[in-house]
Each structure stands twice: as structure tokens, then as C-alpha cells.
Amino acid sequence: MTDVAASRGFIPKLSTLSRFTFVDVVLWALRIGVIIVVIGGTIGTLIKARYGAAQWFDFLVFGVTIGSVYALVALGYTMVYGVLRLINFAHGDIMMTGAFSGYFVASSFAESGFLDTNPFLAMLGILAVAVTTSTVIAVLTERLAYRPFRRVRGLAPLICAIGVSFFLEQTFRGAFGSGVRAYPDPKWQKNTLDVFGFSVPLVEVLVVAAALISMLVLYVIVQRTRMGTAMRAVSEDSDTAAMMGIDVNKVVVFTFALGGAMAGIAGVCYAFVFKQVYFFMGFTPGIKAFGAAVLGGIGSVPGAMLGGLFLGIVESVGPALFLDGIGITAPYQLRDLIAFTLLIMVLIFRPYGIMGERMAKKRA
Amino acid sequence: MSAVSESPPVHRSSVEGSPLNRALRLGLVFGAIAVYVAVVGILPLMDARWIVVDVVSLGDATLIAIGLGAGAAVAARRSPGGTDGFLPLAAHALLAGAVAGGLLALLAIAMSVLDLRPIFIALSPVLLETLTFGLGVPLGSVVLIVSGALLGVLGAALSLGPVTIRKPILIGLAFVLFFGVFQELIQIMMQFGEVIGDLRETIFTWEGLNPTGAAIIFVLSAGGAYLWTKSLRAQLHEGMAHLSPAQQSHVRTLKIIIGILLVVLFPIVAGPYIGQVMMLVGLYVLMGMGLNLEVGLAGLLDLGFVAFFAVGAYTTALLTADSPHALAAWTSIPSLSYWAAMPIAILCSVIVGILFGIPVLGVRGDYLAVATMGLGEIVRVIVQSDMAAPLLAGAQGILQIPKPRIGNIELSDPVSLFYLTLVCSAVAAYFAWRLENSRLGRAWMAVRDDEDVAQALGINIVKVKLLAYGLGAAFAGLAGSIFAVMLTSIYPSSFQLLISINVLALIIVGGMGSLPGVVVGAIALVGLPELLREFGEYRYLFYGAALIIMMRIKPEGLWPSATRQRELRAAAGELEPDEPQTAPAGVETPSFATQGLEK
Structure with missing residues (x-):
């Protein structure tokens, strides 16, 4: 690992410069290329001045909205990874199950007019059903698919998780159809709020508020309750935790349930922002949220929250800010490109994430 | 319960509880399986597919198999020392079957009462009718x-019966x-000759197998199997044993030919x-x-494999197509024939493979998959x-890719393209086989088993890994180039992540690191769904289930490589696990080593 490992920090030590291999050259070219695109694009866009302040504000707010959804999903990845060292590949699909079950409640509420007459209760009902569904499915996947792999190392658990992801998607496709279903779009959600003189759609405010509240609740659970303490202990060292009398099985189930609940909320939020559900909808946000979890330092709860928000903002502002400036046509098609590039850059150059180093130092 | 005694994976066979439970x-x-099959829409x-026309459909057969399976599972899981007779067991099997049927009956009742x-x-009135045998819900449920x-x-009874009968x-x-x-x-295959034609008419009607045909096939195959296990097999083995080694190898060559x-x-x-x-x-x-x-060999879990396939296809298309996007249309590069374009496509894939590999060189295990x-x-x-889009035609795709020609013959029909x-x-198989046993192949396996040790032994990790990406990409590029001429037009939507997962699934089902395994996996996961066309949209459900079940029951695959089998046998002797890793992230920890999939 010498050359590669040494160059993995942002700035290599001087001594390694003497053994600069072509691999390092490529990696540096990659870094510099990305930096040039970011800076050049930003300058280009600012000179062009195509977007007004209101538009930038819109991008930002949308970024925060979608970012808080990513953050909710990322929490599930990070907690499960912390406890089991497993990438729960199917987590995005668990979010999809929440969105789907929420859809059936929402559309029946919309039909009966309940969603318009009593929006608060209706939203609570939708969320409750979505959270229940995805929590149950998350716990079931743990019990039926992941538990046998608890102590298995190597690729098998990840491959099993990929299988679970496909299984969930295709089950929903078979049971509920492959078409895209439109989420109800009640009138009150189209209202806008006035923030600093800019108008913000009410949905986005609601989504951010719901995400923040759930994250706060989760943070309290993880930091203050007995179960949360047990969770942190298991993710620190599961064998020692077991010796201290912690029931690891229970903790794992609890972790999956908590992650599933967050994914359920995220699913409903995502569906209300994009106004549609279909069986494959969980895949891309799932991968991006994993990226967010790594970005924040996998295993770290606040890291996942920050990582999600950061990813959302970069993804939303990025196409206009970085790509428009260098004259790329239709930069919005490349939104995913920005997110995936960020994901790969993090995995390659900073796999311990933003908060990861602090955690590592604390432990040392 | 105290977590100290946390048990290793629960073995189904040791599930506690009374036999009744x-x-x-x-x-x-x-x-639940039966209900799932119905709800998901496979049933x-x-x-709609008859096995024996107007008697048994594939759906009926599935439900029958589920009923039989419930009984067989009860029989297979009797208490180990239980010498109790057939009757109590039969009662339990009866209960299990009745409960399974009862769940389906509940589904039927729910379908008739609620508007689901x-x-x-998938829960259509037609399904309700078939589920209740057309007898109406109350009687049908009973x-x-x-x-x-x-x-x-x-x-x-079947699972307790003697093997020679079962x-x-x-x-x-x-x-x-x-x-x-x-x-x-x-039936298509049986359309030659009068004798075969007559045979076809006795066995099949136009729609499918008729009852007489089913009976004939059953008697012939069951009788054949009975004779085979009873006497023929032993005789044949004895006969083989009497042959000299040289003759035995002749027999083997003959089989291969x-x-x-x-x-x-x-x-x-x-x-x-x-x-x-x-x-x-x-x-x-x-x-x-x-x-x-x-x-399989280098242990680099690559989920971006489809990219190489796409490069092969696009290179071929750009070099040969008769379209405004082809290179010949706007550069001085002449339009090439397929045979000239194919090597270039492979070369491009190799280059992309290496470029693809460089950034992820230092990423290991699970992170590598995501990267x-x-x-x-x-x-x-x-x-x-x-x-x-100006270069690659965007979503419209590149059209009019000519079929390859040999002399004046155009390889246009599927059969010639198959050849x-x-x-x-x-x-490619020859290359893969030689690679597997080469110095490079052994280096790959060393890297797979433990990267750090491999490096300590003087293996140039960077070179070896990049060669794995590059050579792996060459195969995909070749496949992509054939894919382009097969369809004569390519669209970006053909190169989804699903293809990567598809390929991964087939080598896992077949057996990682095993060449015959790849063929078996491809037949099971690509050929079978293609033959059962109407299930085409369920193939990914099947893949997902196959991945989970294979990892769980048979991680070495259907046709494991000899090395892998040996490793597994060696590993079976020793006990599991190393301590779980404690480092926060996966990069510096060596424990992501992708050594075997075994428990």
C-alpha cells in the first residue's frame, strides 16, 4: 500500500514526492481536474450572471430540503454500519417501501378530502403508516436475510444485501405495478412562505422541519437512552459490549428499526417533494445517501446529518454553479454526475469522512 | 437471555419447540410463500402455462409443490432421536399442509370481501376463481x-419412503x-421426419402436453431412472474401472467432443x-x-462492469455504423469493417478498464463495490x-450498425451470430483458463486472499490489480462489440447497472472463480428466463432471491472451482470467526480481505 496509501491524504509528505508513480499522477490529475472545474465553473457562472439572487436562494433551499432527506437515509446506513460493519445496500429500497405505503394512505386521504380539510392529522397519518411499514420491513430483512451473515466476513454479506435490494424492489414492482404513481398534490402545499423576502414552497419547509425534528429525536435516543448507549457501545466493540451484558441481538434489531423509521419519514418527504413513487425510486437516493454517510464519516450520527445536507446542497447548486459556467449544455442532467463524483472522491481520498478523523483520534 | 451466549448463526434444524409448534x-x-407468489403476480x-393441457398448469404445480414441501419439511425436521412411527408425523404434516392451505384460503376470503x-x-378476479377452483369462496376455501x-x-410420506422409489x-x-x-x-424440434412427427402427435396437442403424453414420459423417465439406480450405474462404473487409464482419457475426450x-x-x-x-x-x-x-480471482467486487460493455459497444458502433454520429461521417477515419473494429473496441475497453481501476486502487472491499x-x-x-450528445448521440442512440460479413456472407441471423x-x-475461455493457472492468476488469488501478505511476498499490487481490471474489461468489451452488431443499434438505456448485477449474480450462482460455473450460471439466470418469456419481468426478483439463497446455502456456487472446494473443505475443519473489526472505516483495516465467502 505504500505509494497509494501515502498519497491518500490531501497533501503528500515531501519524502513521497521522490517516488511519484504514474498512479499518483493520475490521482493528482483527478483532484486538480475537479478543482479546476469547480473554480473555473464558479467564476464563469458568476461572470455570466445568468441567475439572480432569488434563483440561488431557490437552489439553496431545495438543496437543504433534499439534503435533509439524504441525511435521514444516511442515518440508517451509518447506524447499521456502526453496529454490524455492513453496508445495508437495501436501505434505499426500505425508504421506497415507506414512500409506497404512504402513497396509498395519502391517495385515499386525498380522495376523501381529508388531506385538504385536516392537513396536519392527515400528514401524521401518512407518516405513521410509512414509518410502520419501513420499520417492519427493515426488521424483517435483518431477521431473515442479514442475521445468518452476522459473523461472516468477506463479500457474502454485501452480495446478500444486493440481493435483498433487488428482492424488495421487484416485490413491490410485482405487487403494486411498474408504473409511476403520482403522489397527491394538495393545494395547501403549493402555498409559499416568506423567508428573508424570498418565497419558499411550504412543502420544502415542512420536509426540512420534519427531518430536523426526527433527527433531533434520534439524536436524543442515541445519546440519552439506555438503548442508545448500548448501541454506541456495540458499535465501539461488539464483543466487549456483549461481555458487559448487552444483548447484541436486541441492539441490532433496534438499530435496524430506528434506521427503518428514519427511512420511512425520508420516503414520504422525498415523495412529497418529487410528487411520484415507483419501485426503483429508492435506488439512487440510497446510493447518494450512502455517499453522504461516508462523507460524514461512517458510523458517526452527526456526520451523517452534515454529510446529507452537504451533498444535497452541492447537488442542487452544483449544476448551475460549476457546470453552467464552463458552457455545458443542460447541466441539470448531470446532477447525479456531481453526486457520484463527490461520492467517489470521498471514497478515494477521504474514506474516513469529515467527522471520522475526530472519532479515530478520540479512540486512539 | 444473556448476550454472552450469543449464538452463531441459528441453524434451522435446531429450532427449539415441540413438534406441534x-x-x-x-x-x-x-x-406465506404461496401467498407471496400470488400477491406478487407470479402465480x-x-x-397461464399448461404442463398437461387442461389438467395441470404450472401454477397448480407450484401450489402442489408448496403443499408437498410443507409435509416434506415436517418430515425432514423430526426430532433427531425421534423414532416415533409414521402416524404422529403424518398428523403433524397434515397440520402443516392445512395451515399452508389455510393461509391461501384467507387470501381468497380477503380478496372476496375487500377490494384489494x-x-x-395482481389480485384479479381470475386469480380468485382459480384459487377457489371455481367453486365459490366458502367451498373453495374448504x-x-x-x-x-x-x-x-x-x-x-414421499420423503420418508425409500430412495429407490422416491x-x-x-x-x-x-x-x-x-x-x-x-x-x-x-415441438419445433420434433418437426422433422415422419416417425418423430407421429411421436409428437401422440405426446402433444397443439397447445401442449396431453395426458397420454404425460403418462408416457413419466413412465419412461421414472422407469429409466429406476433401472439406472438399480443396476446400470454400477455396471457402467465397473466397466469404466476396468479400462486402462489411456482408454479412460479417450472416453473423456469422446464425452467432450x-x-x-x-x-x-x-x-x-x-x-x-x-x-x-x-x-x-x-x-x-x-x-x-x-x-x-x-x-472470482482478484477479489475486486466491481459493480461498474457495465461501463466496459458500453465502451465495447459504443466503439464498435462509432467505427462501423452508417449514421451521422459515426466517426467516418465527420472525421477522416474511414468506416471500418466489424473485424477491424472489434480489436479496437477491445483495446478501448482495456484502456478504460485501466483508467477505471487507477482511482480505486486503494479502495477495498465494500467501499470498492460502491465506488x-x-x-x-x-x-x-x-x-x-x-x-x-454531439459525440455519442445521447438518448437517441446510434443506429444502423452493419452486421459482420465473412466474404460475401452476412452474419445476420441469430444462429450465425451465435456461432x-x-x-x-x-x-476467451481458453485465455481465461490459461490466465487462471498462470503466474498472474496465482498473483490475483494471493491478492484476493490477503493484499498485504501478497505485497510482502513481492507481488506488484498496482500492476496486478490494473491487469485484472484491464483484462476483465477486455472480455466485456468483446461482449459489447458483439452486442452492438446483434442489435444493430445501441441506446444508453441498454447499459444499466442491472447488467452489472446480472453478471455478478450469474458468476455467484455458478460459482466464483469457476469457468464451467459461469456457463451454468448464465444458462440458469439468462437462458431460463429468456425461454420462459412471460416471466421476463420477474427475472430480477429471481436474481435477488438467488443471490440471498446462494449466499446462505451454497456460497461456493452450483459448479464450484476445484480450488474453492478444497479451501472450503479445509475451512470446514477449523472454527470461525476472527474478532470483528473495530476500526471506524474500512480502508486501513486489512480485515476487508475478500477471502472466500465461506462462513
């Missing part, structure tokens, strides 16, 4: 429960199933549709061998975008 639980499990599709159709699209119970008992029956049923389900293809002849001649006999299917299988075998080098998947998605997003694929696969 166990029977109940098994009944619920099998019933209605299966009902707007939510579950029949469901009773027949479930009877099937449970039958299943238990095996022929099962083999006979399997043959009937095979002939019934694939009747269309078999016959096998090759079968593969070569089969599509001619079976018609263009089979040719098309076999060609697809061949393409996936090619890709599977490539990914096998990466995952490669991200790279693959980036390639797709770029190809699909308007940004690259092209077959030749390419054979050459």
Missing part, C-alpha cells in the same frame, strides 16, 4: 385447506415438467429462437468470464446526457 411454523412459512402468470385490486394489481392437508401427508418418481415428474413447460420449443457437437448443432435443430437465446447466454458467459477474473458502481453510473449519466459468439467465447 414446529409443524405450525412450517405451515405458516410455506403458506397468475404461471397459471386498486392496491395489489377445498384449499383439505387439499393442503392431504398434500402435506403425501409430502411426508428418486424415480421425482425424476419422472421433473421430466414431465420439462416437456410440459418447454412444449413449444420441443459429443458435448461440443451438441452445443454446435443444437441451434440448427432448434431454430432461430433458441439460437437467439443461446447467443445471449454466450454474451453473458463472455462477460461473466471477465468479471470472474476481477471478482465502482458510482464510476459505472457516471459513465451512463455522461453517455445519456446532452453534453456528450460468432461461440467462437469468441471459446477463445
